[in-house]
Amino acid sequence: MRIGDIIYMDYQASTPLDPRVLEAMMPYMTEIFANPHASQHLLGHQANQACESAQAVIAEAIGALPNEIIFTAGATEANNQAIASILLGYKGKRKKVLISSIEHKCVKEAAAFYGNRLGYYIEEIPVLSSGAIDPVAYDRMLTEEVLLVSIMAVNNEIGTLQQVATLAEQAHNVGAIFHCDAAQAPDAADIDVMEWGVDLLSLSAHKMYGPKGIGALFIDASLHQDLPALIHGGGQQGGLRSGTLPVPLCVGFGKAISLWSAEKKQRHEHLRQMSALFLQALDKADIPYHVNGTRTSCHHGNLNIEFIDIDADRLLSQIQPHVCASTGSACNSGFLAPSYVLQAIGLSLPRAASSVRFSLGQGTDESQIVDAVELIAQAVSLPSS
Ligand SMILES: Cc1ncc(COP(=O)(O)O)c(C=O)c1O
Incomplete structure (x- = not known):
């Protein structure tokens, strides 16, 4: 959207x-x-x-x-x-x-x-x-x-x-x-x-x-x-x-x-397709990343991505105001504690601090993914100060 x-x-x-x-x-x-x-x-x-x-x-x-x-x-x-x-x-x-x-x-x-x-x-x-x-x-x-x-x-x-x-x-x-x-x-x-x-x-x-x-x-x-x-x-x-x-x-x-009852099958399929496109776009842009969690039994629209050696808060601020995403859960935002969920699945504090959640929905389309990944690629390539 x-x-x-x-x-x-x-x-x-x-x-x-x-x-x-x-x-x-x-x-x-x-x-x-x-x-x-x-x-x-x-x-x-x-x-x-x-x-x-x-x-x-x-x-x-x-x-x-x-x-x-x-x-x-x-x-x-x-x-x-x-x-x-x-x-x-x-x-x-x-x-x-x-x-x-x-x-x-x-x-x-x-x-x-x-x-x-x-x-x-x-x-x-x-x-x-x-x-x-x-x-x-x-x-x-x-x-x-x-x-x-x-x-x-x-x-x-x-x-x-x-x-x-x-x-x-x-x-x-x-x-x-x-x-x-x-x-x-x-x-x-x-x-x-x-x-x-x-x-x-x-x-x-x-x-x-x-x-x-x-x-x-x-x-x-x-x-x-x-x-x-x-x-x-x-x-x-x-x-x-x-x-x-x-x-x-x-x-x-x-x-x-x-x-939701009438459309859930199409909605789930849309998210599966959009998340696949998102990951392909990251690959194409040569961005080093790792997906946290699992891609098999999951909410396909939920992409929690660790950008290797990148500070997630800095990355998010660099793509503002153009892309709305979050680190940790939005319900916790306002204070930036490292995510206990990422720690619970075994991530170290630095890896958790490099992770951003992109969450896709029914209004997500291919052009938004292309534009968002381009902005992410620009931000990732900037030297850290
Ligand atoms: C898993 C989960 N439970 C509960 C809540 C709280 O929901 P609500 O905003 O309806 O109070 C959220 C909100 O993000 C959630 O993700």
């Missing part, structure tokens, strides 16, 4: 709103603006219907039932709610929580915060150099003391796709509950809570060409009676998360996920 002469290659930080999604949302910002929980008049009823059908569409897209979908403000909130409600709801039953060492900050921090206060041990499952869960370590760490396992479907920095169904089955074999952060999964996988066998799953609309400020948490119906609400009030959403639903955002999320 080009905005003026800016090439956008940061789709994993956020995707642009699909115009078809905006069109679906508009009536709910202008005419059908009523409170969806105001059940005594027609406009309230229409707003409520819109939220319910969005909930049903989201459920269908991921193989769930409508009442298993709770709207949240995004994947950060969904992950916090998943972890906090399980740790509170089953307090005293088991004492360990396992998370992968490459989880998003919101999983790491939520597990540490609630785990420490509620008396759980939090353990991190190591990953291999590909970013896949280390199967030997996972097997060893899974014991009957484990209450909850939280492993993301697709990593936001290196794009590694985990074997979620297998990991969830192994967790269930020791009686643990399995949560999956699937925020980055839409551009890399089919998401099916039944096939994957997960108990909880988090989604974010702005990672799938929907609006920002809305996400969802799938909670298997069998867990509902055990989980406390975290946000108290009017008892909306089955009492699990009170508060007036943001109708346009719910409608936008529903439209975005229905488009």
